[in-house]
Amino acid sequence: MKVAIVVFAVCIALAYAEECRDTGDCGHVTCPEQDYVLDCAHRQCTCTHTTARCVAARDCSGQCDRDWHCVDGQCRCGFGFGGGPVGK
Numbered sequence: 001m002k003v004a005i006v007v008f009a010v011c012i013a014l015a016y017a018e019e020c021r022d023t024g025d026c027g028h029v030t031c032p033e034q035d036y037v038l039d040c041a042h043r044q045c046t047c048t049h050t051t052a053r054c055v056a057a058r059d060c061s062g063q064c065d066r067d068w069h070c071v072d073g074q075c076r077c078g079f080g081f082g083g084g085p086v087g088k
Contacts, residue, residue, distance in 0.1 A: 019043040019044065020040040020043060020044065020045050021040065021043075022040050023038055023039060023040050025040060025045070026038050026039075026040055026045035028045070029045040029046075029047065029078065031047035031077075032047060032062070032063040032064065032065070032077065033062065033063060035049060035050050035051060035052075036048060036049055036050065036077070037050055039076070041071060041072075041076060042071070044078060045078060046069075046076045046077060046078030047064075047076065047077045047078055048074050048075070048076050049062075049074060049075040049076070049077075052074070052075040053073050053074065053075075054070035054073060054074065054075050055070065055073075056070050057069055057070050059075070060075035060076075060077075062075075062077075064077035064078075065077070066078050
């Protein structure tokens with residue numbers, strides 16, 4: 001039981017360590033193409049498409065090493081552990 005509690009605590013710590021406060025915390029993220037900008041959205045480092053608009057994630061396309069998300073009408077590539085709820 002103690003091991004399970006320790007593992008859970010480590011997972012929570014890792015999740016919070018991945019959160020960003022601003023774009024300066026996202027130096028470990030590389031955006032896939034020229035028409036993306038690095039962004040900290042909903043406490044998560046992500047790459048935001050500069051021109052593509054969307055209603056749902058299926059409206060987004062291109063190279064993305066994680067899942068596509070449509071947030072506030074913009075295509076975003078990324079989101080890791082933690083952070084607030086975002087529509088996918």
